[in-house]
Amino acid sequence: MTAPGNRVHEPIDPDLDSTMRTRRREATRGQAPVVAVVAAGGALGAAARYGAGLIWPTAPGAFPWTTLAINAIGCAIIGVFMVVITDGWAVHRLVRPFVGTGILGGFTTFSTYAVDIVRLIDAGRARTALGYLALTLLVALGAVWAAAATTRRLIAGRRS
Template sequence: MLTAVAAGGVVGAEVRWLLGLVGPPAPWTTLIINVTGCLLMGMLMVLVTERFSAHPLVRPALGVGVLGGYTTFSTYAVDVAAPAFGSPGSLALMVGTPVLAVAATALGASLTRALAGGGAR
């Protein structure tokens, strides 16, 4: 299981790093990554817990590994605390990121339930 999580973490972290190279400047890339990662996590959890009989390694490899490596709370904390972002925008980012992340998780789960229908389990 640790190998699956580690391999997934490498993939997720590499995607995050690449998006940091091509995306908007900090802190916006971090916000986008965290919100999209939460959206995907909501989708994944519905698929592997409600819709399909997934292999036991799918959830840790994709959830903890790929999406855990993709999202980043520590970079969010640095972006919020950095002096360059010590402005009203920093407060909005500090409050908005967790709100948007939780909303994205719920949206991902709801959309997946709606699109996947009754699903086979």
Template sequence: MSMGADRRSAGAGEPIDPDVGPAAAATPPGLLRGQGPVVAVVAVGGALGAAARYGATLIWPVATGAFPWTTLAVNVAGCAAIGVLMVLVAEGADLAEGAEGTDTAETADTAETNEVADAAGAPGSAELTEAAKAAELTAAAELTEAAERTGSTASTTSTARRPAHPLLRPFLGTGVLGGFTTFSTYTVDVERLADAGHLRTALACLALTLLAALAAVWCAAALTRRAVTRRRARASRAGEDR
């Protein structure tokens, strides 16, 4: 694996790149060998994500020369969703050991990054809230299930967790969210605005999208890690009481 840094953060065993699973990293070249199912779910997921993005531009059209709020909202919502997804699907196994260390550091920044996310504007926050709600529901369902399972088998460790289906991450992360968010529309939007003489709007779009997207993924990952850790601690206590 390419990881040279200290393994001190929550998902330390994971590659930086969410698109490459442990299996892919272990198999050298042979680009397409055994990749059929993954390519298929990435294609279907990408189509769903792109259709959702296209639908958003139909529902919230942006006039030429105006600030491209819709693309910003789509990208920020997608970034928040991948933060939740990657913690639940990819980092789950490592959380028991690593979460405490990173949690403290991230908590300090949460307030600040929240403000940035709020500054993203009305449609952005609306989308974000929706995405967050959906993610919360998924997380809650998963965790309740995990808690029930560990509760009923109190003799085993409370951090035991069923591994996610190997195609879930490529489908949702690489496919749906990768297809939903877009970098090219962002850069070309900025180019169009600058080209038409709307320099201030172009620069605002350039900076605001980047800051809001990074804030969204950061907050979403931190909050999800905290929620997972808390639930597990509770499930663990419940197990010990028995």
């Protein structure tokens, strides 16, 4: 037992001075709002993706058009969003993690894309799986690029 008035000190890493520990604590506290908005946005995006799957279901063994469309739409929105917040308007520091990482990260579904590929292979449709793998990559990258380029042109046109 410790005598009254004597404080017990936890071991301290001698390589960390007190200012580094304080900065680390402040950084951790500053990340809580970011984590919260990413989680909230992710829930919204995942719910929207789930709803799209209910509205436009993919039959077992069929080509996964819904997942391809969701990823293409989400990537296009990411392209627009990133240009708007970097070239267009100043936004609150939590907008990017909420919309970009949270909503759009939850909406786009590259994990389902991977599962779809495995399901197509398991169904004996390896060529379709390979085509889907390549098509999704091309469509997703093309959607981001086209949406970003179009948005940049529109923003530049408004400024002139």
